[in-house]
Amino acid sequence: xxxxxxxxxxxxxxxxxxxxxxxxxxxxxxxxxxxxxxxxxxxxxxxxxxxxxxxxxxxxxxxxxxxxxxxxxxxxxxxxxxxxxxxxxxxxxxxxxxxxxxxxxxxxxxxxxxxxxxxxxxxxxxxxxxxxxxxxxxxxxx
Numbered sequence: 001x002x003x004x005x006x007x008x009x010x011x012x013x014x015x016x017x018x019x020x021x022x023x024x025x026x027x028x029x030x031x032x033x034x035x036x037x038x039x040x041x042x043x044x045x046x047x048x049x050x051x052x053x054x055x056x057x058x059x060x061x062x063x064x065x066x067x068x069x070x071x072x073x074x075x076x077x078x079x080x081x082x083x084x085x086x087x088x089x090x091x092x093x094x095x096x097x098x099x100x101x102x103x104x105x106x107x108x109x110x111x112x113x114x115x116x117x118x119x120x121x122x123x124x125x126x127x128x129x130x131x132x133x134x135x136x137x138x139x140x141x142x
Contacts, residue, residue, distance in 0.1 A: 006031030 006027065 002034075004035060006034070 009031075
């Protein structure tokens with residue numbers, strides 16, 4: 001404010017005397033110089049304030065990004081361990097199911113053999129029945 005007051009004071013100088021005019025011009029120059037320096041300092045203060053604000057925001061964003069990356073890495077690691085655990089569990093279940101299937105197939109084969117034996121016995125008894133009924137002359141339970 002002082003620079004503006006000095007500029008106004010010395011800008012309207014009369015051409016009275018050469019030395020007093022020179023002194024007035026020097027004082028006007030100094031007042032203008034101080035005014036421009038002050039203006040530039042205020043401008044730089046705003047620029048520096050904005051830069052500091054932007055640096056703080058950037059730092060906060062970097063911290064948030066690192067947290068997000070860490071959470072993502074933890075999630076990926078947890079997913080991998082879960083998948084591996086499920087794979088191990090599934091392979092154990094698969095082995096157990098294969099054993100049960102093999103046991104069932106063995107039992108099925110045994111039952112097929114037993115059915116075949118029973119069919120053979122039934123055919124044999126039927127043939128014996130026919131032979132006996134022929135030998136007795138058909139005097140059965142008719």
